[in-house]
Amino acid sequence: MERTAGKELALAPLQEWGEETEDGVVYSVSLRRQRSQHLSPGEGSGSSQTHRPSTDAFLHYRTSKVRALRAAPLDRLVRELVFGDPEQDPSFIPAFLATHRAFVPTSRVLDLLLPPPPPPLPPGVEIKKTEGRDLSFNKNLRAVVSVLGSWLRDHPQDFWDPPAHSDLENIRTFLGWAAPVGVEAKEAEKLLGDFLEEAEQEQKEKLPQVWAGFLGATQIPGADLTEYCLDEVPEGQDLLDFSLDEVAQQLTLTDVELFSRVRPCECLGSVWSQRDRPGARGTAPTVRATVAQFNMVTGCVLGSVLGEPNLATLQRAQQIEKWICIAQRCRELRNFSSLRAILSALQSNPIYRLKHCWGAVSQEPLSIFRKLSQIFSDENNHLSSREILFQEEDTEGPQEEDSPPRSLPSKLPPGPVPYLGTFLTDLIMLDTALPDMLEGDLINFEKRRKEWEILAHIQQLQKRCQSYCLKPCPRILAALHVQRQLTEEQSYRVSRVIEPPAASCPSSPRVQRHISLTKRLKNCPENEAHPLVGVPETPHPLPPVLD
Template identity: 60%
Template sequence: MERPPGKELSLAPLQEWGEEEVDGAVYNVTLRRQLSRRPGPGRGRGRGRGQVTDSGRSEDFVHYRTCKVRALRAAPLERLVLELVRGDHEQDPAFVPAFLATHRAFVPTDYVLGLLLRLRQVPRLQGEGQEEQGQNHSDLSQEQESRALISVLGSWLLNHPQDFKDPPAHPNLIQVCTFLSWAAPGGPESQEAERLLKHFQEEEEEEVAKKLHEEEDKAKEIPEESAPFHHESPDPEIPLEEEEHHVKEGPELLDFSVDEVAEQLTLMDMELFSQVCLWECLGSVWSHRDKAGGHGTAPSVRATVTQFNAVTSCVLSSVLVGPGLPPPLRAQRLEKWIFIAQRCRELRNFSSLRAILSALQSNPIYRLKRSWAAVSREPLSIYRKLSNIFSDENNHLNSREILSQEEVPLTSPEEETAPGVPPLQVPPGPIPYLGTFLTDLVMLDTALPDLLEGELINFEKRRKEWEILSRIQHLQRRCVSYSLPSRPPVLAAFHAQRPLSEEQSYRLSRVIEPPAASCPSSPRIRRRISLTKRLSAKLSREKSSSPSHPPGDPPSPSPSLSSGSYPPSPGDGDPLTLSPPPSPGATNLSYKSILELPLGTEAPELQQTPPSPGSSARTSYPGQQTPDACVIRVSIDHDPGNLYRSILLTSQDKVPGVVLRALQKLHLEQPQPRDYQLFQVLPGDRELLIPDNANVFYAMSPASPGDFVLRKKEGAQSPPR
């Protein structure tokens, strides 16, 4: 039976084969089918070149060739480094970029560099499928390894230059320059190393000159000892009447046009995002920033967090300024920020867009019902559409899909190269909300182990991390194409905006509109109540019983809450999603930690053992059970710091083990599981006590399987933090 032209057998291109162990390294093996054609009888001998049969169809046979593909899954450190120069990078093209982007999570740069530069003196490992073919073959192999080593160093210098920045001497970079000047003199890799060293040295000189200039300026200001010292942060004890009299010199930020403000916010976000170091985003790095001694961890990521907080604070202070301002005039300020957010969306700046929406959805602004009632219909419609971008429905599917669509070029490569078609004009950006990627990386680090049996490095975990980091790197390269003019007056007005503390924001909001019933005019977005919201509501009820908080108005959050990261959300346990709550409540504005959120649809699989390439990956969300595992979130009662940690719970885990892992993740020193009880948080502010030594997987209620609280037993001593 003849097959119609173009109709071929539908065969799976990849088939999982299993695992192989070679020289202490474990490989995932898949079989890949590749299409190949062989001339049929109609094209045999006796026919001229280019002739076809009478039917006019090609009579080629359709053949499939099966290739065996190996991808390194786990190996000792030395074996991983050897794979950089002796591995088959055609079969496994992702190995080198994944290693270079994630190696600092398990080994320092100088150690890897030392192993690489000593490889020329290390004999080749046996058992790699290489046959002895004489001295010529040996020389060829050494030449190939030299070229591979030079290529790896060149890729390392180009894609991760910050790995070599070690002021003031930069010993690793000097070592690379010396090697490349001998191995590849005058080559692009050697030129890049020399350029990078010169760039770092110039930066050092500029920083030294800047410090000297600052010291000279301070020395000139020393005689003015009679002038009182004013701290930048506002004093919550200053009366509101005095706050009104703080008039800044020069124009306010909202005195500028919508385009000018949005463009300057985008310019600042672009500069910070393009400078983010990939390795600082890794969950093993970012999740330990609050641990003792981790104050200076991930400075490039912290800079984006600081900018996000500054935009949110700027919106708050500009809207709440002037307690005596009439509602229509305050509504104009709300409308202008909505139009600025819309312009940020047009500029594809999702970071400032989310920061502005976070401030507008915060409790101090949300509860201003008279001001919201004066907002026109068109801005309200725009506001609701923008808020839907960051809806927490289906694990923030909207924002993830929109970002993916923004990454895709408008035309295909074929259309771009077609005759008569002008060159493709790729729009700049987008600038993403970095918290989404940080969340996925933290969850990935929580779910997958660093080491496998036999103390082998779990490189499959690093591959999954690289899938996320590669998207960040791609977006960084796209965002540098922005061409926006710098407007110093707008930047000066932004930095001069007087920030308000959380306490002041709530006090001003209550003065503008005294406590009242639920606000029917404020924009509403339906959402689910999460562990974050339930704990906040519970603490609010406890505080509202004190005389200092009048009934009918939410108490202000505790001033002891840490700042320095993105604001929390009242939605589904996600500290990154901020939409207005169903009714005015105590939505904390202390910009808390980005930690442990559900992975998105593109996020890697959360399971005990990583899947092999070619297998169907299935995402597990916190609270979603698989036959033998699920991810749960555990918090500690009355803890003002990081709210919760995610833990991979298996069907074998009992209460002591779960409590111990949670205490360790909460950075408690000398944790004593016997001093704590584990409670499951149920709907309706109910709790279920999990008995000691019970199997948590089977003892927990399926009504809300994701949220747990640790509470200290009576008489137990608090461990040091």
């Protein structure tokens, strides 16, 4: 049989092989194929010409076994942080640090990770580095120091424990004798200083906080403007009286600030699903802040469209058109959070059932509304919105004229700002579907890897959001926070006054909507606006909203 040069078996470079159990630890095993080129006689490494496969060339493959820890007891997981092979399993350390709080507290990990201090040396005795006995140069200690450095840098909030911050103090003590002049020791000192300064600032000024912790008194941008800037909003001026482009920009600014400060570990299903339990009022505060903003935008749309029962039909239709315009501008700004909030309000039963109002909406904004609504179709677990989000992430920025043709873009476009509810739903479903423990009291770390993949995606999006360049407008932010909002009961009651119940709504826009298979997230208590709940007047169920 004639051999054709360049033809090779199309196999995946990494193939799952099975499982192995060793010393009570379960590993998943994969086979990695790497090609090695064997040249025909006469072709040597010293040839100046580029080697290309010829008819006499043979393609050889080298197969190596790759193991990744799948399940193990806690002490073995912590041991893997120090003695594991990063080349074999590069995702283990970041996955463990990002998800460990779902199955073990930080203090317990430190108890197993930090070695005891060495005995004090006799007076006058010093350890010389040249003798190779300096503790800071011990291989195992270097591994521990490296893990702590990544932990302090990537997850500083894990060590917030006022007033003593005992876990951080234990780290400082360890670094004080293991690596006293390293960057990790400086990072620990700086973090403790930030913690103490934040606590002192809080005691002095008594500022209201969106959440307590390392992120401090970070509020929704403009949230404190309602007290100081109300005079800047003329009496009777509505939010939609401002430039619609600027309103969309201020919504995006707020969403960017809140999403950038979300702690990914708070999105874990085992954390977020506990938020309504007794004593869990402070659970996931950064996620709650995004929930409050989402519900506020939804409430603003309801209040704007339904707030005046005596408004003429054409005027109410114009209000709907303005919100569609803002939604379209949010789409152009790659802000899927406010876009989702506005669409959820417009698709809610209290607004959706107003057939006369929708009949007065112009064709162009109505067409835009239909196209935008397709983004969040419930089909295939919101497949459309996921695909669009990935497309937005892959969008490259403009290249410089002098840059090489195949070089990476010098600057990526900002965003996108995702709809956080998609990630929360995925993580809750993942937490429900996979067990925390396997037979033999082994921690199911494969579950944590899958969670880490989602959290890493969130972190990647957060980095992209840092490139937004939007300036706050106090007047619009103030108007946004004083905009009249309606509760679920109020909005439906006003809607029935505007247009009495009818058998059908033939003039309402036909938006493809299906019952979601995902579990709706329950609302956060008290000062957060209640989510919209479907009422049995139209056959179209509400889409799931972030609540």
